[in-house]
Amino acid sequence: MSGIRPQKDGWEARARIGVVVPHADVGPESEFQAIAPDDVFVHGSRVHFGAMRPGGEMDPKIPHDPVRAFVEAPHIDQAVELLAASPLDVIALGFTSSAYVLGADGEKELFDRLAAYTRGLPLTGTTVAAVAGFTALGARRIALVNPPWFDDELSALGADYFTKQGFEVVHHGPCGLPSNQKLITPEALAEWIRSTVAEHRPDAVLVAGNGIRAVGVIDALEQETGMAVLTANQVLFWHALHLAGAAEAARSVTGYGRLFAAEPSGGAA
Structure with missing residues (x-):
């Protein structure tokens, strides 16, 4: 053949x-x-x-x-x-x-x-990758958007992790969305970041948690807010x-x- x-x-x-x-x-x-x-x-x-x-x-x-x-x-x-x-x-x-x-x-x-x-x-x-990513982008002031299924204690441990890596964590917390993977939409996540995180003027935001639906809003949020957007x-x-x-x-x-x-x-x- x-x-x-x-x-x-x-x-x-x-x-x-x-x-x-x-x-x-x-x-x-x-x-x-x-x-x-x-x-x-x-x-x-x-x-x-x-x-x-x-x-x-x-x-x-x-x-x-x-x-x-x-x-x-x-x-x-x-x-x-x-x-x-x-x-x-x-x-x-x-x-x-x-x-x-x-x-x-x-x-x-x-x-x-x-x-x-x-x-x-x-x-x-x-988290190792996020440290590398923040460093590559020259970001020092960061915000952490954690999944709604993280409690406040877990969120605080995340802030401590990145603080000890030399970053200034200007905001952290579980996002105010339904605590159900299937109910988190890109549109709702983007609106929550716009209304809650952008006012803290971080150099970059990390949407943490590998189970949260997030990559589809990265580009639009960066263009709209000017901050770098990383997701897990x-x-x-x-x-x-x-x-x-x-x-x-x-x-x-x-x-x-x-x-x-x-x-x-x-x-x-």
Whole structure:
């Protein structure tokens, strides 16, 4: 069958990104794939998260014990090890609240532990990526918009995380939207940020929480407010691309924020 011109079959990857997510959450994979260039592919691994029920249902405020348990051995270690057995270029942890609870020191200990299971692949997480993203954009004054299922204590732990990384947190708190993934619309999220966050005049805002629907409003909010807009999955995907050695793919992304024109300080560090 000489002269055959095969159709695309999914094997022509410029980069393959693995992402570890809570068992009932489709947000990180969905938003990664929405942003991804045609030749960047996303592969998921799941870990049971005790605060989620089948169908992605959660309590109005998630308890902290399941948040901490999500990153305890052995389950996340096994998920990372199984994912790393695939021919990937990078692994991302699609979970924000565990880093808030652990703090920067505890998060480093987690990454050090998981390094034994990554087969040498680079590893990133939402808060690590956000620090890299804020730094790349030259943002020092930041606002944190957390999901409505985060309580005030968890939000305060997030503010403490970024304060200890040298940022001035001018606003933080759970957003005033229904505490249900299916009821959060891009329009409602954008209006809440406009009316509640913009007045604090941050250099950048982070919409934290990988399960909140957010990437679709980034570009419009940046154009309207002038502040840089980062979201959990957007910044995690951006950082993963750079760690994967796919900076050109990152620069090709348009419509999802000025972040994709920025380079991490020192390359992909």
